Each structure stands twice: as structure tokens, then as C-alpha cells.
Amino acid sequence: MSMDLHVCWRGDLAWDRARLKSALDALGFDATVLYDFEGAEAYWPIEIAGCKTGVEIYFDDNLEELTGLYPELAAAVDGRDKVVNFTWGADAAEGGTALALAAALTSLGDAIIYFPQDAICMTKAEAADEARKMFELAKTEGYRAHDE
Numbered sequence: 001m002s003m004d005l006h007v008c009w010r011g012d013l014a015w016d017r018a019r020l021k022s023a024l025d026a027l028g029f030d031a032t033v034l035y036d037f038e039g040a041e042a043y044w045p046i047e048i049a050g051c052k053t054g055v056e057i058y059f060d061d062n063l064e065e066l067t068g069l070y071p072e073l074a075a076a077v078d079g080r081d082k083v084v085n086f087t088w089g090a091d092a093a094e095g096g097t098a099l100a101l102a103a104a105l106t107s108l109g110d111a112i113i114y115f116p117q118d119a120i121c122m123t124k125a126e127a128a129d130e131a132r133k134m135f136e137l138a139k140t141e142g143y144r145a146h147d148e
Contacts, residue, residue, distance in 0.1 A: 076112050096137075099131035
């Protein structure tokens, strides 16, 4: 089963690697951002919280369709016009990556985080806390980087 997380914002954000790394660092996630985030599609690798991992990223131009599927998201969008979807499977490090990136993106602009599996909007602090738990879980489960 795959999990999804949506981050919605208004207008353009400054997404260069240095700003994204700085936002992750400010949340307590030591990261090496390997590739540009803006325009990324499919699996996006990153070294974060001691894990060589990544997450699937899809920028979606159809926020209207998404808000039609999720009334809670529709109520929270409040004029935001852009969205990125993070998708991962059972890999806790990938889930932690999605949550940490979502929290970081809220630092770069007026973004909201929507977790459709629970039909909730998460705060930056909630997403960062869940990310920390996911990275801990990955390590206690014997996490091994994809390239090992």
C-alpha cells in the first residue's frame, strides 16, 4: 500500500538546494540535498537524518481535481494554487523524507500539508515530529540504504 502526502502553496517558492537544505537544517534534519527539487518527478534521492533514501515526487497541475476528492483539503486551500504530491510505500525512511520535506516547504512559503489517509492537515511541527519518528523507526528496523 502506498501513502500520499500533499503540500499546497500559493505562487512561486524559492526551491534551490541551498534554501531547501537550510529549511531542513532549521528543523533539525541534517541533509545533503543531491538534486534540485523544483520540477523533480518520480523518485528523488536525498541523504537525510543518517539515511540514504528518497521519496517519489509529483508536481500536480490539477489542484481542482484533488480538492474535489478531499473536502477537508478543499476547505483548507484558501487560494493556494500549487501542489506537490509525495508518495512512498512501507519504507519508514521514505515516509520520514516526505514528512521532513513537507515541513521544510512550509518554511519556504505559506504552505499547508494534507495527509489524505487520515483526512487531516498537519502543521509544520506535527510533520517534523512524525518525520523524526519515521527515521527512528527506520533505524530500529535495521534500515539499510538502497545502494548497500
